[in-house]
Amino acid sequence: MPGGTSLSPEPDRRLQTRAVHPPSPPPQPGEPLALRLDPSTTFSFSDAGAFARASAEKVGAGYTYSRWANPTVDAFEAAVADLEGAAEAEAFSSGMAAIAAIFLSMCSSGDHFVAARQVYGGTHELMESRLPRYGISARIFDVSDFAGIAQALEGARLLFCETIGNPRVQVADLDKLGALAAEAGVPLVVDNTFASPVLCRPLEHGASAVVHSATKFLGGHHDLLGGIVCADGAFVRELQELGRDFGATLSPFNAWLAVRGLATVGLRVDRSCSSALAVARSLKSHAGVAAVHYPALEGDPGKNLAEKLLGGMGGGVLGLEVAGGRERAARFQEALRLVTPAASLGGHHSLLVHAASITHTQLSPEELESAGISEGFCRLSVGLEDPADIASDLICALDSSG
Ligand SMILES: Cc1ncc(COP(=O)(O)O)c(C=O)c1O
Structure with missing residues (x-):
């Protein structure tokens, strides 16, 4: 009976028992292409x-x-x-x-x-x-x-x-x-x-x-x-x-x-890398930026290692030191319209966090300094939006927070 169900041969069972043990549809040829989601916590054995x-x-x-x-x-x-x-x-x-x-x-x-x-x-x-x-x-x-x-x-x-x-x-x-x-x-x-x-x-x-x-x-x-x-x-x-x-x-x-x-990690990481490099280049000389850290960026101290270990790519995350320290970094974050102030990274949305107040609060001022994290340091995870829109949002927010 294609498409139908094989009814349980236990007609004397009452409704609640049948609700717990419903009949299974008969198996049919054809394997699903998507991975099966198996939420079962426990598995049965007849042997x-x-x-x-x-x-x-x-x-x-x-x-x-x-x-x-x-x-x-x-x-x-x-x-x-x-x-x-x-x-x-x-x-x-x-x-x-x-x-x-x-x-x-x-x-x-x-x-x-x-x-x-x-x-x-x-x-x-x-x-x-x-x-x-x-x-x-x-x-x-x-x-x-x-x-x-x-x-x-x-x-x-x-x-x-x-x-x-x-x-x-x-x-x-x-x-x-x-x-x-x-x-x-x-x-x-x-x-x-x-x-x-x-x-x-x-x-x-x-x-x-x-x-x-x-x-x-x-x-x-x-x-x-x-x-x-x-x-x-x-x-x-x-x-x-x-x-x-x-x-x-x-x-x-x-x-x-x-x-x-x-399934899309290769495509997403490639795109994040190329967008991150474009964004890093467009922010590098902005007056509101004290420094951009990105291993694939020309002149970055990590460039040789990026060539050796990362195929010349720099990853989807870059470090942005906002000139003017903690206060300006907060105004900059609030002025963003596309890039989202949020923790985490590596996803399809571009996200920005101010390290000293969000992700690295555990570090003392001395530890922050020795880890190279300044008061204005923001971590930007570059997502899958158009890189020109990401860069323009960051530049507008820098301009308006100055
Ligand atoms: C490099 C790195 N490792 C580990 C973690 C912890 O991962 P999770 O938040 O999934 O516990 C994070 C979180 O941001 C991270 O950035």
Whole structure:
């Protein structure tokens, strides 16, 4: 009966039972092109032995419970592992959950690790305020202080950095850091959120693991929170245990949105990069701008590393130092009409945040200064609008805030 339903052969069941166990339509040939969204938290087995095996093994012998594994989340993990050139991946409920899982799975009380200073404010908070409560300490260095990093790696559990640091967009010399880590026998873990696998695959540069906030470029539409770590099987196994014990698993719906976003990640990142460069060039000489930081911009200190690691691209985010400090930066932000003052980055809308008052409030004035974040520093995530409209909105807002 094509298109019809096979009615349940249990006519004596009452309405409420039939409502819980409705009849299934008969299977038909034809596979869906879109990824199936599997929201089920639990999975049934008619074979008791297979159920027991799947429950005991937890991974690879069948789906039992979605905190352990879920088909839609597995599809997202396979897709990102493939793009990063990794053997496996483990997804988490957010980028921070993924980063926290890395530190907690690799370090025990009394351990230390080494990290670059040029990382997201939330990661600073985790490293400097939260982890010490568990007896884990971070030794933090400028990402280009190779001598300091090499010395601190002695006895460390891992080295952590971002490919393009949030928010000052300094590019890390991954080859050099990878070599230092290898010499010390310590894994290099790279947050590749800003670059995305479109621009850089850190495993090709000596990293042992790559982490993403999938909330950003991977998802790309400001509608999901997620995180993912790509690495080899042994590394991922540890993270799976920890993620499941802590319950930090990604929801199937967010995994589904992320896979949908991934289909266009190459196109979106290319467009964000070319627009960001155009915007950086048009703002560079504006009187209301003290400095523009963008690794692909002529004269930027990150240009050589961008050539070496990012195929000459600079990513979709740029740093804008508004002349006149905090007050003018606030007026500038309020005068914007297209670019939206909002946290986050890497999506289709262009977003701007004032770092000292929104994303990096955790840093003291001294820490802000040593991370190169001035009072007027704004982080601009360049979206998919026409670059001429983005530039003109920024220029009008600068003119009217002067
Ligand atoms: C580089 C980087 N890593 C990690 C995170 C944390 O990601 P999430 O907000 O998904 O927890 C962010 C958030 O902005 C980020 O910019």
